[in-house]
Amino acid sequence: AQTVTQSQPEMSVQEAETVTLSCTYDTSESDYYLFWYKQPPSRQMILVIRQEAYKQQNATENRFSVNFQKAAKSFSLKISDSQLGDAAMYFCAYRRFQGAQKLVFGQGTRLTINP
Amino acid sequence: EPEVTQTPSHQVTQMGQEVILRCVPISNHLYFYWYRQILGQKVEFLVSFYNNEISEKSEIFDDQFSVERPDGSNFTLKIRSTKLEDSAMYFCASSVGVLSYEQYFGPGTRLTVT
Numbered sequence: 001a002q003t004v005t006q007s008q009p010e011m012s013v014q015e016a017e018t019v020t021l022s023c024t025y026d027t028s029e030s031d032y033y034l035f036w037y038k039q040p041p042s043r044q045m046i047l048v049i050r051q052e053a054y055k056q057q058n059a060t061e062n063r064f065s066v067n068f069q070k071a072a073k074s075f076s077l078k079i080s081d082s083q084l085g086d087a088a089m090y091f092c093a094y095r096r097f098q099g100a101q102k103l104v105f106g107q108g109t110r111l112t113i114n115p
Numbered sequence: 116e117p118e119v120t121q122t123p124s125h126q127v128t129q130m131g132q133e134v135i136l137r138c139v140p141i142s143n144h145l146y147f148y149w150y151r152q153i154l155g156q157k158v159e160f161l162v163s164f165y166n167n168e169i170s171e172k173s174e175i176f177d178d179q180f181s182v183e184r185p186d187g188s189n190f191t192l193k194i195r196s197t198k199l200e201d202s203a204m205y206f207c208a209s210s211v212g213v214l215s216y217e218q219y220f221g222p223g224t225r226l227t228v229t
Contacts, residue, residue, distance in 0.1 A: 033216045043204055045158070045220035052216070091158060101146055101210065102160040102171060103218060 002027045004094050006106035013082045014114050020067075021077045021109045023092030029053075031097035034068065034075045039089040039108070048090070051075065053097070079111075087113045117141040119221035121207050127227045128197055136192045136224045138207030147190045148208040148218060149182065151175070158206065164190065197228045 004025045013019035025034070036048040051059045051068045059066050063080045079086055092106040120139045128134050140147050149161040162172040164182050181193045190209075194201055204225050208218040 035216075037220075042222070043152075043225075044222045045206060045208075047217060050216055093158075095216070101163050101218075102148070102173075103150075103158075104160070105158040107157045 002029075002032075002094050002096070002104050004092050004104050004106035006092055006109050008109045009107070010110045010112070012112040012114055013079075015082055015084060017082055018078060018080045019082055019111065021079075021090050021092075021111065023075045023077070023106055025073050025075065025092070025094050025106075027073070027094065029096055033095045033097065034066075035093040035095070035103070036064070036066070036077045037091045037093055037105075038086075039091060040087070045091075049077065082113050084113050084115065087111060119207055119209055119219050121205075121221040121224050123224060124222065125225045125227070127229065130199055130228055131196050134194050134197055134226065136194075136205050136207075136226070138190045138192075138221055139188055140190055140207065140209030141219055142188070144209035144211050144219070146170075146210045146212065146218075147182075147184070148210075149192045150206045150208065150220075151203040152206065152223075153200075153203045161192070161205075194226075197226075199228050202226055202228045 032053045034051045038046045038048050049061045049064050065078045067076045089108045091108045093103045122137045147164045150158050152158045160173050162176045163170045179195050183191050204223045206223045207221040210218045
């Protein structure tokens with residue numbers, strides 16, 4: 001079974017600084033998707049960024065980028081120019097490319113932005 | 116922009132009672148999911164549903180749980196006899212199709228079992 005591990009329960013960063021959240025996963029599949037979801041205090045799950053495992057290029061969405069290391073099964077999220085609105089729980093998630101559609105989530109990292 | 120909606124936002128029930136959580140997925144989506152998140156813990160998959168059938172379920176989804184799409188727009192999760200440990204946030208999600216990578220989440224229903 002696939003597992004996702006986030007080893008940082010909490011992180012904090014100064015506003016306008018850069019922070020990196022870590023995620024590792026375990027799978028025997030060669031094709032899959034990886035995601036970072038943001039969960040603000042409202043608790044709605046919001047997709048931040050996705051990465052297809054067959055793509056070598058790291059995904060980027062504005063201030064959010066990932067460092068995808070397939071061989072190491074590592075998928076970190078970098079937030080540049082941190083803003084107060086970035087404060088939230090961040091969940092890393094895995095999904096098989098085909099077949100089972102379910103998302104497998106990590107334990108989450110609570111990100112605090114210090115003004 | 117279309118969104119997944121869920122009602123109620125908060126449900127309080129007594130242990131042993133039945134509850135039905137309701138979701139309206141995005142209209143052209145074909146795959147539907149329920150997840151739950153016990154306070155302070157990670158989000159866990161419960162069940163996926165396609166073509167009026169369960170396509171996958173987790174070990175959490177036992178005989179006390181059922182899902183239904185009664186009228187082509189609503190997607191419901193029923194818990195027949197609630198337990199204290201069912202207290203959690205329940206999220207509905209939907210996706211367009213089998214190769215669609217993105218699941219759109221609703222705002223969640225907070226279920227409190229007393």
